[in-house]
Amino acid sequence: MIRDITIGQYYPSDSVLHRLDPRVKLSGTFLYIVCLFLVKNWWGYLAAAVCLAAVIKLSKVPFGYIVKGLKAVIILLLFTVMFNLFLTSGTPVFEWKFIRVTKEGIDLAAAMAVRLILLILGSSLMTFTTTPNQLTDGLESLLRPLNKLHVPVHEVAMMMSIALRFIPILLEETDKIMKAQQARGADFETGGLIQRAKAMVPLLVPLFISAFRRAGDLAMAMEARCYHGGKGRTKMKPLHYKKRDGVAWLVLAMFLAVVVVTRKL
Amino acid sequence: MYCKSDFRVLGRKKQFAGKDTIEKMVRSENLIFEYIRRDEEGNVESITKALDDVSITISKGDFVAILGHNGSGKSTLAKHMNALLVPTEGTLFVDGMDTKDEEKIWEIRQAAGMVFQNPDNQIIATVVEEDVGFGPENLGVPTKEIWERVEKSLRAVGMYEYRKHSPNKLSGGQKQRVAIAGIMAMKPQCIVLDEPTAMLDPNGRKEVVRTVRELNQKEGVTVLLITHYMEEVIYADKVIVMDDGKIVMQGTPREIFAQVEKLKSYRMDVPQVTELAYKLKQAGMPLPDGILSIEEFVEAVQACAK
Numbered sequence: 174m175i176r177d178i179t180i181g182q183y184y185p186s187d188s189v190l191h192r193l194d195p196r197v198k199l200s201g202t203f204l205y206i207v208c209l210f211l212v213k214n215w216w217g218y219l220a221a222a223v224c225l226a227a228v229i230k231l232s233k234v235p236f237g238y239i240v241k242g243l244k245a246v247i248i249l250l251l252f253t254v255m256f257n258l259f260l261t262s263g264t265p266v267f268e269w270k271f272i273r274v275t276k277e278g279i280d281l282a283a284a285m286a287v288r289l290i291l292l293i294l295g296s297s298l299m300t301f302t303t304t305p306n307q308l309t310d311g312l313e314s315l316l317r318p319l320n321k322l323h324v325p326v327h328e329v330a331m332m333m334s335i336a337l338r339f340i341p342i343l344l345e346e347t348d349k350i351m352k353a354q355q356a357r358g359a360d361f362e363t364g365g366l367i368q369r370a371k372a373m374v375p376l377l378v379p380l381f382i383s384a385f386r387r388a389g390d391l392a393m394a395m396e397a398r399c400y401h402g403g404k405g406r407t408k409m410k411p412l413h414y415k416k417r418d419g420v421a422w423l424v425l426a427m428f429l430a431v432v433v434v435t436r437k438l
Numbered sequence: 439m440y441c442k443s444d445f446r447v448l449g450r451k452k453q454f455a456g457k458d459t460i461e462k463m464v465r466s467e468n469l470i471f472e473y474i475r476r477d478e479e480g481n482v483e484s485i486t487k488a489l490d491d492v493s494i495t496i497s498k499g500d501f502v503a504i505l506g507h508n509g510s511g512k513s514t515l516a517k518h519m520n521a522l523l524v525p526t527e528g529t530l531f532v533d534g535m536d537t538k539d540e541e542k543i544w545e546i547r548q549a550a551g552m553v554f555q556n557p558d559n560q561i562i563a564t565v566v567e568e569d570v571g572f573g574p575e576n577l578g579v580p581t582k583e584i585w586e587r588v589e590k591s592l593r594a595v596g597m598y599e600y601r602k603h604s605p606n607k608l609s610g611g612q613k614q615r616v617a618i619a620g621i622m623a624m625k626p627q628c629i630v631l632d633e634p635t636a637m638l639d640p641n642g643r644k645e646v647v648r649t650v651r652e653l654n655q656k657e658g659v660t661v662l663l664i665t666h667y668m669e670e671v672i673y674a675d676k677v678i679v680m681d682d683g684k685i686v687m688q689g690t691p692r693e694i695f696a697q698v699e700k701l702k703s704y705r706m707d708v709p710q711v712t713e714l715a716y717k718l719k720q721a722g723m724p725l726p727d728g729i730l731s732i733e734e735f736v737e738a739v740q741a742c743a744k
Contacts, residue, residue, distance in 0.1 A: 390554065390559035
């Protein structure tokens with residue numbers, strides 16, 4: 174069950190999207206998120222959804238696989254909807270004791286849900302089509318100006334890519350520890366939410382210990398392979414803008430234009 | 439590819455390498471390493487000598503195995519070869535460089551690559567080829583050459599078909615071969631393998647040992663294999679047995695395994711065939727000492743029967 178979480182994972186395939194320059198994908202995703210917040214009405218969301226669907230089709234990543242990524246954030250999604258539904262003032266449509274649902278509330282809750290879903294699908298599509306190393310390279314090159322402000326850009330990017338690499342390993346580890354504890358009578362499946370959360374606490378200690386041990390081992394292995402920060406490092410896959418990246422920028426610009434136009438509708 | 443005559447040339451070189459005139463890959467003199475345990479106030483609580491007066495020499499092109507049970511100091515010795523640990527006393531030279539010299543540290547690590555026990559904890563990338571490229575990237579090798587090195591070393595360990603795969607989907611033996619390729623791509627003269635097979639199943643173990651042997655024979659890489667599986671050391675040129683931080687036995691596999699009783703006193707087993715031959719000999723069968731393989735055993739028994 175815990176291994177079903179797919180958010181932040183790379184999905185190996187050979188599509189235009191996979192081959193696109195990570196810088197384009199990173200800034201494209203950023204632009205897409207900004208657009209989602211610029212949207213004012215349902216036309217805008219429709220445009221974004223259509224574009225996203227087209228890009229997903231292009232990426233060759235199975236839709237079901239992407240949707241699985243939503244599982245991890247379902248609680249957050251529910252909270253947002255609830256808050257917007259019950260706490261927005263306006264013309265009431267439904268009233269019972271202290272619960273009051275307004276027309277504006279429904280609109281806002283629906284819009285928020287759609288916005289969040291589009292946002293998560295869009296950004297997870299980026300991680301599905303970009304290997305962590307490419308992501309690191311892209312981020313590093315986009316953030317390079319910050320180096321002047323003594324921000325350790327390379328180190329931050331490296332940390333991020335290692336974190337992504339270890340997500341499946343730590344999930345597997347959690348699964349193992351859970352099974353080991355279940356074999357000795359631990360119960361993770363019955364009881365209310367609070368009881369279940371409490372049952373998770375004994376998982377954390379062994380998980381943390383093993384994570385630290387792994388970190389120590391990995392650091393040693395990296396040092397043994399002469400890793401000494403970003404200085405003097407060359408790239409196996411250096412980033413070069415190609416024609417398709419130009420096309421991608423054009424598509425992005427068009428998308429931005431469409432979203433701006435929908436604001437006027 | 440390599441033809442048979444190449445092997446012969448390599449083999450002959452190896453014979454010449456036995457003379458003192460040939461350079462030494464690793465040379466240690468009276469190596470001592472102490473783990474110091476301190477209490478909360480920083481006072482020394484106890485000192486454990488993990489390495490005690492270790493002097494070894496390893497010639498270029500050799501396949502050396504280090505045996506020892508847990509806590510015998512074999513992993514500590516391995517970490518010294520890569521300058522991950524620095525001796526408390528004594529000196530260690532790797533390819534003529536003193537491991538205490540901090541300016542040479544990256545050169546030493548490039549010359550003596552290291553493969554660790556847990557394959558998951560030494561692979562840093564999510565694609566096989568990117569992981570193999572990590573070492574050369576750190577060394578500042580130009581892009582085009584990185585690709586050449588990655589291809590060559592992946593082919594050398596037989597993992598080229600998997601270059602686009604995610605390491606998470608590979609078996610333990612395959613992951614360990616990728617880790618070996620990652621070291622090979624740095625063009626080391628020597629590979630130190632610290633119990634590379636301890637976490638693998640029998641098949642994975644065979645895979646890794648075969649790969650290591652091939653690298654030693656075809657590419658002429660010096661190999662230092664640390665293990666506690668006896669079956670893995672029978673092909674080595676030289677076996678070193680460690681116990682309690684000291685070197686207690688040294689010699690060819692045949693010499694070592696002929697001394698069954700002595701090995702047992704260091705809490706170590708001998709390969710099954712060797713054990714069987716030893717027991718038969720004790721029971722009165724005229725068999726030679728130090729039989730290492732099943733074929734050898736069969737031959738010896740047949741000779742006996744005649």
